[in-house]
Amino acid sequence: MPSNTAAWLTKIVIKTKAVAINPVDWAIQAKGDVIFPWLAFPYLGGSDVAGEVCETGSGVTRFKVGDRVVGLALCLSSAAEAAFQEYTVLRDHMTSHIPNGLSYESASVIPLGLSTAASGLFQKGMLELQHPSVPPKPTGKSLLVWGGSTSVGCNAIQLAVAAGYEVITTASPKNFAYVKKLGASQAFDYSSPTIIPDLIAAFKGKSLAGALAIGAVKAGSNFLDKGPAIACIEVVSASDGNKFVACAGHPPDDVPEGVSAKFCMSASITDDEVGKAVFVDFLPKALEEGTFVAAPEAEVVGKGLESIQGAFEAQMKGVSAKKIVVSL
Ligand SMILES: NC(=O)c1ccc[n+]([C@@H]2O[C@H](COP(=O)([O-])OP(=O)(O)OC[C@H]3O[C@@H](n4cnc5c(N)ncnc54)[C@H](OP(=O)(O)O)[C@@H]3O)[C@@H](O)[C@H]2O)c1
Structure with a gap:
């Protein structure tokens, strides 16, 4: 039998603590596959998430169970990687530690922007x-x-x-x-x-x-x-x-x-050197040193996944230097 060598992307599972809403979330709901024709329904959305690590893949060395993190949830790749659920899978190189002084709600505004x-x-x-x-x-x-x-x-x-x-x-x-x-x-x-x-x-x-x-x-x-x-x-x-x-x-x-x-x-930054340059090499240090802040400010509009629909409506009305966030 031939042997195979492969470069696996390493992943972690997090318990989601806060998610932020983007225009694309309600636009997919309103317009369906007009925006992304390849999308299959039922579809689980959400790109912005912060939470606590509860499991790490075997190749993961940057994170351990209990770490506080923020990351880009790749909802267009698979349902397991969407943000709007209790547990989600994040890719190691698209995830950053957050400092203790930064709340999950504030941190969740960062990834897609x-x-x-x-x-x-x-x-x-x-x-x-x-x-x-x-x-x-x-x-x-x-x-x-x-x-x-x-x-x-x-x-x-x-x-x-x-x-x-x-x-x-x-x-x-x-x-x-x-x-x-x-x-x-x-x-x-x-x-x-x-x-x-x-x-x-x-x-x-x-x-x-x-x-x-x-x-x-x-x-x-x-x-x-x-x-x-x-x-x-x-x-x-x-x-x-x-x-x-x-x-x-x-x-x-x-x-x-x-x-x-x-x-x-x-x-697309998931697939080249830019994802790592930003989420691994830059963001954790910049957040820790306070040279990069979570912006725009989080506006928490509800708690629990049942608040997501109301949060879509709040985002849809338009925001000004604010990000609509749901606490989980
Ligand atoms: N390509 C991608 O992968 C990707 C991903 C995410 C978002 N996007 C796109 O990026 C854009 C921004 O998304 P977002 O979530 O960052 O938006 P957002 O925060 O919801 O946008 C609200 C802001 O838009 C500003 N604004 C309104 N009209 C403007 C104009 N004509 N020129 C400049 N600023 C204006 C407002 O500024 P003031 O309150 O100061 O007036 C307000 O602060 C959208 O088109 C979205 O579809 C693309």
């Missing part, structure tokens, strides 16, 4: 920025994060600053102080009629590292809003440096010559 931002910022074929470190290694370059107060944006600002970049962002004026606290050097109102010239002026004389375009999804709004990407394309076209826009939503069909815009996908 962090992974989406990391995909756009660091993956090959995306912005390909220098990886984050504690402390950061300055690059002298500046990045545009459109939508800094979104869940993805709060993580993107902090990751990019930790990677050594200056971040200029957009948000509503009421969130300017918050995005600056997360590390943005300047914030601009995305609904201002002069937003494009204002941003072009802000990047004048700087070396542009590119842009990450993030918008919001609300029930009844256009799920495929390309506005943030189109705005970022205008800014990078007129600036000096990397004319690349990584898009958390869909890029427009027509992109001017000399500019590239590409959709980034959170879960």
Whole structure:
């Protein structure tokens, strides 16, 4: 009989303690397989989870039973890996320890926002920025994060600053102080009629590292809003440096010559070096040292899995620099 050598991904089982809600959770419920045509029903969802390790795979050395962790639940891969249940399976390299002072509810806001931002910022074929470190290694370059107060944006600002970049962002004026606290050097109102010239002026004389375009999804709004990407394309076209826009939503069909815009996908960092760079090498240390915080703030709307549907409805109405969380 032939013998086989394989590189198995190592996994842990956690008792879930808190989960956070993302637009995609209620969008899959509302639109079914329009978004992910390959999805088979019945389907168990949930990407953001924090909890306590209760079992480890034989190859796992980073975790032991009783550890407090946060991780990206890969609900699109298998039901066992979805967050909205009492126990879930996490992949070792997509999981981080959390400090004792950080509640499960606060920690649960991190994974999907962090992974989406990391995909756009660091993956090959995306912005390909220098990886984050504690402390950061300055690059002298500046990045545009459109939508800094979104869940993805709060993580993107902090990751990019930790990677050594200056971040200029957009948000509503009421969130300017918050995005600056997360590390943005300047914030601009995305609904201002002069937003494009204002941003072009802000990047004048700087070396542009590119842009990450993030918008919001609300029930009844256009799920495929390309506005943030189109705005970022205008800014990078007129600036000096990397004319690349990584898009958390869909890029427009027509992109001017000399500019590239590409959709980034959170879960894809599981399959390359970026997942490990963020969840293993960076996040645990940065959380411990307080150089990275769980953001946006958790808004706990219920306790128990029976509260998930109400939490979907709260997210669907729209949030501002907040993440809807259910305590389990
Ligand atoms: N590709 C992926 O793998 C992936 C994964 C996760 C999310 N996403 C996408 O990423 C986007 C953000 O998701 P999220 O969960 O981070 O959103 P979210 O936190 O629910 O977004 C709410 C925020 O959106 C901001 N906002 C509303 N309209 C905006 C605009 N035109 N430009 C910039 N900001 C605007 C609001 O800012 P103010 O309150 O300051 O006005 C608010 O803070 C969505 O399009 C989502 O589908 C993609």
